[in-house]
Amino acid sequence: MVVGxxxxxxxxxxxxxxxxxxxxxxxxxxxxVTFALGCFLKTELRRRGEVMDNTDIHCVPNTLMIVGxxxxxxxxxxxxxxxxxLDPGRFPRWKTFLKPFYGCxxxxxxxxxxxxxxxxxxxxxxxxxxxxxxxxxxxxYKDTDTPGRCFQKQTIDRLQMEFQCCGNSNYRDWFEVxxxxxxxxxxxxxxxKDRIKSxxxxxxxxxxxxxxxxxxxxxxxxxxYRITNNTAHYNYEHQTxxxxxxxxxxxxxxxxxxxxxxxxxGAVVLSVFLLQCSVLASVRxxxxxxxxxxxxxxxxxxxxxxxxxxxxxxxxxxxxDPVLKxxxxxxxxxxxxKAEAGTS
Amino acid sequence: xxxxxxxxxxxxxxxxxxVLWVLNWISVVTGIILFxxxxxxxxxxxxxxxxxxxxxxxxxxxxLIAVGLIACLINFLGGKICYDCVDTNKFLRWKxxxxxxxxxxxFFTLSVLVGALMCYSMHGQLEEALTLGLxxxxxxYKDTDTPGRCFLKRTVDLLQIQFQCCGNEGYRDWFQIxxxxxxxxxxxxxxxVDRLRSNVEGxxxxxxxxxxxxxxxxxxxxxxHQITNNxxxxxxxxQTEELNLWTRGCRQALRDYYTNIMHSVGxxxxxxxLFELSVLTGVRYLQTSLxxxxxxxxxxxxxxxxxLENSFVExxxxxxxxxxxxxxxxxxxxxxxxxxxxxxPPTAHYGPDxxxxxxxPMAS
Numbered sequence: 001m002v003v004g005x006x007x008x009x010x011x012x013x014x015x016x017x018x019x020x021x022x023x024x025x026x027x028x029x030x031x032x033v034t035f036a037l038g039c040f041l042k043t044e045l046r047r048r049g050e051v052m053d054n055t056d057i058h059c060v061p062n063t064l065m066i067v068g069x070x071x072x073x074x075x076x077x078x079x080x081x082x083x084x085x086l087d088p089g090r091f092p093r094w095k096t097f098l099k100p101f102y103g104c105x106x107x108x109x110x111x112x113x114x115x116x117x118x119x120x121x122x123x124x125x126x127x128x129x130x131x132x133x134x135x136x137x138x139x140x141y142k143d144t145d146t147p148g149r150c151f152q153k154q155t156i157d158r159l160q161m162e163f164q165c166c167g168n169s170n171y172r173d174w175f176e177v178x179x180x181x182x183x184x185x186x187x188x189x190x191x192x193k194d195r196i197k198s199x200x201x202x203x204x205x206x207x208x209x210x211x212x213x214x215x216x217x218x219x220x221x222x223x224x225y226r227i228t229n230n231t232a233h234y235n236y237e238h239q240t241x242x243x244x245x246x247x248x249x250x251x252x253x254x255x256x257x258x259x260x261x262x263x264x265x266g267a268v269v270l271s272v273f274l275l276q277c278s279v280l281a282s283v284r285x286x287x288x289x290x291x292x293x294x295x296x297x298x299x300x301x302x303x304x305x306x307x308x309x310x311x312x313x314x315x316x317x318x319x320x321d322p323v324l325k326x327x328x329x330x331x332x333x334x335x336x337x338k339a340e341a342g343t344s
Numbered sequence: 345x346x347x348x349x350x351x352x353x354x355x356x357x358x359x360x361x362x363v364l365w366v367l368n369w370i371s372v373v374t375g376i377i378l379f380x381x382x383x384x385x386x387x388x389x390x391x392x393x394x395x396x397x398x399x400x401x402x403x404x405x406x407x408l409i410a411v412g413l414i415a416c417l418i419n420f421l422g423g424k425i426c427y428d429c430v431d432t433n434k435f436l437r438w439k440x441x442x443x444x445x446x447x448x449x450x451f452f453t454l455s456v457l458v459g460a461l462m463c464y465s466m467h468g469q470l471e472e473a474l475t476l477g478l479x480x481x482x483x484x485y486k487d488t489d490t491p492g493r494c495f496l497k498r499t500v501d502l503l504q505i506q507f508q509c510c511g512n513e514g515y516r517d518w519f520q521i522x523x524x525x526x527x528x529x530x531x532x533x534x535x536x537v538d539r540l541r542s543n544v545e546g547x548x549x550x551x552x553x554x555x556x557x558x559x560x561x562x563x564x565x566x567x568x569h570q571i572t573n574n575x576x577x578x579x580x581x582x583q584t585e586e587l588n589l590w591t592r593g594c595r596q597a598l599r600d601y602y603t604n605i606m607h608s609v610g611x612x613x614x615x616x617x618l619f620e621l622s623v624l625t626g627v628r629y630l631q632t633s634l635x636x637x638x639x640x641x642x643x644x645x646x647x648x649x650x651x652l653e654n655s656f657v658e659x660x661x662x663x664x665x666x667x668x669x670x671x672x673x674x675x676x677x678x679x680x681x682x683x684x685x686x687x688x689p690p691t692a693h694y695g696p697d698x699x700x701x702x703x704x705p706m707a708s
Binding site (some may be wrong): 153216219221 | 554580683
């Protein structure tokens with residue numbers, strides 16, 4: 001049961017080879033673009049790596065880079081094949097190369113599709129990683145004298161100003177941590193002592209946020225201390241005031257940013273995937289139609305090209321069997337071996 | 345005595361024409377670069393329009409845009425001319441156009457040079473515009489309810505955050521203006537009333553700065569109010585504290601930023617000018633050598649190419665004479681009393697023997 005049978009005249013074969021040559025160069029470019037997008041995504045993820053707890057999300061850009069390189073190689077060989085396809089003298093030397101070529105190409109093309117799907121699946125993992133990372137960042141905000149953590153304050157401040165966000169889920173996260181170091185607290189002051197005593201863990205908690213949460217679009221000078229206390233500020237009601245601080249949490253802002261990036265990249269990679277599929281199908285058609293006229297004197301006859309000689313499942317088993325044999329998963333059992341030895 | 349003559353064989357001439365064709369196309373690309381540099385500069389200046397007082401700063405990017413467009417056109421035409429110059433027949437088509445083209449291009453390269461020099465000289469204008477503009481922006485920082493000025497607060501805040509600067513010269517500039525609007529001052533409080541009364545103009549001045557002056561590099565949470573009061577904060581000495589607020593003034597920050605841009609743009613324009621000048625020189629040599637070929641009549645012969653036929657002084661003198669006589673072509677010569685036929689020797693030619701005819705007998 002042949003899949004995808006098509007009759008091709010000589011002219012059509014020539015046109016197919018020429019069109020395929022152009023298409024494969026475009027697809028090589030597409031592979032290079034995929035690789036570049038993978039590098040770009042990796043750089044962006046590493047830039048904010050300090051507020052991420054794990055690097056699981058890096059599998060997406062890594063896959064993209066591998067697929068991009070593989071795609072460039074596949075399409076380069078596709079262009080060489082179609083260059084030699086119309087020349088009956090040069091075409092036979094590709095014969096042994098074709099089966100592994102198709103196997104690799106299908107594998108990497110499916111991997112391309114998987115990488116796009118991965119970027120949607122990994123959203124939850126990214127969110128969890130950011131949640132933990134930001135929580136730690138906010139907790140260690142005050143530790144500017146601890147080696148290894150002294151740049152947390154700078155990182156969090158820059159992050160909040162650049163992404164216009166405050167805290168993990170919202171600004172109230174700052175009320176639950178002590179973000180002012182003990183070095184700058186006057187322990188002889190009654191107010192400080194009272195606050196520390198009123199807290200179970202002995203932390204100095206205040207209803208205030210760092211300056212990086214301040215929104216420049218606010219019409220009034222920033223209110224960052226005693227936010228929930230309406231009487232502490234003139235003409236201020238903290239329930240209705242929305243412009244004073246950034247209302248979004250940094251986790252939400254970062255997830256949106258990265259998902260937007262990955263969506264855009266996914267769209268580009270999908271179109272490269274479609275291009276690559278068409279290149280592979282065309283190479284297969286060209287190869288089968290050229291094989292049908294091989295050995296004949298007149299090469300300008302019509303011939304039939306097909307995509308798969310047998311059905312999909314049979315072709316799949318044909319490819320997978322050698323791999324399994326290599327991995328010894330298809331071992332012949334001792335009983336069968338004895339029976340064979342007996343009959344021979 | 346020609347200026348810088350070079351001998352050109354036929355193959356040399358053809359090669360020169362081909363090279364010039366390629367160079368002209370490269371010049372079209374550099375013209376596009378000039379145009380985009382002008383647009384980039386225009387966008388950069390417009391981005392901070394709120395912070396600059398009215399000035400003639402727009403003339404520099406406008407000049408670059410115009411020059412870039414003209415460069416594209418001129419070099420496109422030059423490319424076509426050089427392409428045709430390989431063939432002596434086709435050159436005849438362009439013969440009359442080439443000299444005016446070279447003169448126009450020469451003046452055009454002068455304007456490219458002027459554009460480059462303008463980039464470097466914008467310095468002083470820029471500084472003045474920035475000083476006045478920043479001062480006004482800071483004064484109207486609190487006027488977020490006045491239409492036309494309601495975005496100045498946001499502009500100044502974002503500027504201070506992005507350029508890591510505070511105030512005009514330093515953070516003390518904020519001590520001299522009221523940057524908190526009266527809408528947010530509790531006039532019933534004694535402290536507020538005292539402060540307003542102590543100031544001659546009734547302004548609420550304090551030793552505090554907006555939050556955008558806070559430095560992210562500071563190890564302690566930002567101190568933006570009561571900056572000069574050491575006792576108001578624990579473990580704080582404002583004389584030695586350098587990391588708390590940005591120390592640079594915004595005028596200097598913006599000036600450095602724009603100076604860098606202008607210098608890079610100016611350098612690029614200078615390099616493009618040198619390139620255009622070399623292309624022009626090549627075209628001049630090509631034109632003179634082809635004209636000499638036509639004078640000698642043999643398209644395969646060697647010919648001389650030069651920049652000027654005679655020396656500079658003689659060329660200048662002859663050009664001045666031409667310009668003088670241009671104005672005289674409709675003037676009458678008064679030496680013969682206005683009658684052009686007086687004292688004119690006879691110039692009639694009476695056949696090969698040059699014997700004047702006998703006068704005809706008159707009928708009586």
